[in-house]
Amino acid sequence: MTVINKKTLGNIAKVSGSNILNLTASVLAGFLLPKILGVSDYGYYKTFTLYKSYIGLLHFGIVDGIYIKYGGYDYSDMEQSKFQYYTKTLVLIEGLVAITVALISISILHEDLLFIFLSLSIYIIIKNLTTYYQYISQITGRFTEYATRTILMSCMTVLIICLFYVLNRVFDLIISYSIFIISVILLETSVLGWYVYTYRRISFGCDKRYHDIDDVFSFAKNGLPLMVSNLVATLILTLDRQFVNVLFSKYDYAIYAFAYNMLALVTTATSAVSTVLYPTLKRTDANSLREDFPRLVNGMTILMFFCNLIYFPLDSFVKWFLPDYARSLDIFRIIFPGLAISATITIVMHNYYKAINRNLLYFRISLVVLGVSFFLNYFAYQLYYSMAAISCASIISMMIWLLLAQRLFVIEYNYSWKKNFVYIVIMCSVFYGSTSVNNLMIGFLIYFLALCFITILFHKHIATTMLYGFTKILKSVMR
Numbered sequence: 001m002t003v004i005n006k007k008t009l010g011n012i013a014k015v016s017g018s019n020i021l022n023l024t025a026s027v028l029a030g031f032l033l034p035k036i037l038g039v040s041d042y043g044y045y046k047t048f049t050l051y052k053s054y055i056g057l058l059h060f061g062i063v064d065g066i067y068i069k070y071g072g073y074d075y076s077d078m079e080q081s082k083f084q085y086y087t088k089t090l091v092l093i094e095g096l097v098a099i100t101v102a103l104i105s106i107s108i109l110h111e112d113l114l115f116i117f118l119s120l121s122i123y124i125i126i127k128n129l130t131t132y133y134q135y136i137s138q139i140t141g142r143f144t145e146y147a148t149r150t151i152l153m154s155c156m157t158v159l160i161i162c163l164f165y166v167l168n169r170v171f172d173l174i175i176s177y178s179i180f181i182i183s184v185i186l187l188e189t190s191v192l193g194w195y196v197y198t199y200r201r202i203s204f205g206c207d208k209r210y211h212d213i214d215d216v217f218s219f220a221k222n223g224l225p226l227m228v229s230n231l232v233a234t235l236i237l238t239l240d241r242q243f244v245n246v247l248f249s250k251y252d253y254a255i256y257a258f259a260y261n262m263l264a265l266v267t268t269a270t271s272a273v274s275t276v277l278y279p280t281l282k283r284t285d286a287n288s289l290r291e292d293f294p295r296l297v298n299g300m301t302i303l304m305f306f307c308n309l310i311y312f313p314l315d316s317f318v319k320w321f322l323p324d325y326a327r328s329l330d331i332f333r334i335i336f337p338g339l340a341i342s343a344t345i346t347i348v349m350h351n352y353y354k355a356i357n358r359n360l361l362y363f364r365i366s367l368v369v370l371g372v373s374f375f376l377n378y379f380a381y382q383l384y385y386s387m388a389a390i391s392c393a394s395i396i397s398m399m400i401w402l403l404l405a406q407r408l409f410v411i412e413y414n415y416s417w418k419k420n421f422v423y424i425v426i427m428c429s430v431f432y433g434s435t436s437v438n439n440l441m442i443g444f445l446i447y448f449l450a451l452c453f454i455t456i457l458f459h460k461h462i463a464t465t466m467l468y469g470f471t472k473i474l475k476s477v478m479r
Contacts, residue, residue: 030261031321032161033180034254036168039324041177043254048116048181050241050257052123053234058097059128061227062090065219067135068226068354075140082215083202089216090132094125119181126188133195136202145198149191156187226354229363232370233350236401237342239370240394243377244387256387258322259331262314266307266339281355289355290413296348297406298420298462302455304340305427309451311336311435312444333435334391337428341398349405358408365404373397395428423458427451 034042056063066086070078098121105117137146160183167173196203235242244256281289311333319326353362376397380389402421409415434447 029157029161030265031317032165034258034261034322034325036161036164036175037177037180039251039254043250043257044112044116045177045180046254046257046261047113047245047250048119048177050238050245051116051120052127053238054231055120055124055127056131056227056234057231058124059090059094059131059227061220061223061225062086062093062216063128063132063135063219063223064226064230065221065223066132067139068222068357068359069219070136070139075136075142078136078140078202080201084204086216086219087132087203089213090129091125094128098122098124115178116181119178119185123185123188126185126192130188130192130195133192133199136199149194152194153187153191156190160187225359225363229350229353229359229366232363232366233346236366236370236373236397237346239373239397240377240390243381243390247381248387252387255325255328256331258325259328259335259391262318262328262332263335263339266304266310267343281351284355289352293348293352293409293413294415294420295462297344297415298423298459300344300348301340301420301424302459302462304343305337305431305451305455307339308336308431309444309448311431312440312447315435315440331387331391333432334388335394337431338395338398340424340427341395341402345398345401345405349409352409361408362405366401369397369401369404372400419458423454426454430454 033045037045101124102118102121105114105121109117134146134149136142160180164175164180168175241253241257241260245253248256284292314332315329318329350362353359373394376393377390380386380393383389402424406415406417410417430447430450434443434450437443437446
């Protein structure tokens with residue numbers, strides 16, 4: 001069975017449909033929230049979101065271990081007594097972790113940071129349990145359930161942000177970052193409650209005949225490399241933000257974080273591919289994995305460079321609607337092409353590493369890149385003391401990451417990497433050149449025409465296949 005088939009496209013269509021609303025919520029959060037909160041409070045909120053990206057570390061690989069072992073299973077094949085035990089054990093572990101984080105925060109932090117980390121301690125339980133249920137939905141192919149909950153979260157987020165905007169702009173009420181963080185936690189809790197109800201068969205009750213802590217340790221042992229590699233990958237992608245958060249003012253960090261907030265508009269729209277890809281790869285034979293790898297990598301790269309077209313309207317919109325954040329456009333312009341590199345690694349290559357059980361190798365590669373990234377970010381800061389220099393360092397780090405991550409497939413799949421790498425370098429250069437043109441419309445036309453010409457020149461067959469796939473997805477969504 002090939003990776004790229006009708007069923008896969010259908011599953012992507014389901015998740016993509018839910019991501020349309022998710023994208024709407026992201027747009028509102030991306031542009032209304034900074035206006036509602038103001039620069040300082042927005043900086044505190046983005047500090048919360050920065051540290052919550054590390055919360056996945058605190059299930060100690062147990063969820064990832066379950067993900068690896070049961071990937072490709074049908075829900076009916078999952079033993080009820082075992083999963084009741086796994087669920088209760090995970091709740092106990094996350095509860096103890098949350099209490100520990102809360103106590104440490106109370107003893108060493110004050111004021112805004114204390115509130116942020118106390119909120120994070122509550123969020124630990126909610127997020128990691130939600131992730132556990134999401135993984136069950138994904139590995140068992142129940143993408144409708146996953147999509148439905150994404151739609152619920154998106155709709156509720158849209159309503160909350162719109163309500164806050166009206167209260168702030170019409171009634172002149174001050175909305176602080178703390179109020180929005182509390183709202184986010186309550187929304188996530190409602191989604192978790194729905195998951196618990198849906199999966200009540202494996203959530204409540206416990207067969208006393210089954211009580212094997214060794215299974216949990218086994219999940220942690222097998223999932224730890226994947227969990228840590230996920231964390232390291234997250235650190236690579238967020239290290240520049242961490243530098244800015246620590247070394248610059250909260251105002252500067254708000255500006256820098258807003259650039260990544262705009263970047264998230266694209267990652268939200270493309271996350272459907274990552275959600276569906278791993279369970280599909282697990283059900284795919286080795287020959288098809290080998291054959292489809294170049295098409296998936298090249299297709300993802302092409303897709304991301306087409307997504308870069310959004311830079312041009314965003315430039316005008318931010319200058320008009322959020323002039324206080326106009327400085328972030330300089331950062332956004334630098335980091336945006338890097339999305340083609342990071343998406344190729346995290347969405348395609350990482351899922352391949354998981355599918356062929358090479359998680360430890362991916363972890364080692366990511367660890368090396370993390371070290372290189374830390375050095376480059378630190379060197380850029382010491383040399384230039386600017387956020388732009390740190391952004392440039394992150395792009396160089398991603399290039400190095402790509403070269404190292406694809407080496408396995410060059411050896412085992414005989415993957416011809418040079419053409420796509422040259423394509424990436426050329427398109428990054430074209431993007432930087434076209435966005436330096438003062439007239440945005442002329443810059444847009446230059447980039448679009450160059451993108452079409454160079455894509456056809458390098459990847460004519462892939463571009464045709466992608467057009468066919470998009471047509472299929474569009475038809476499925478419209479139905």
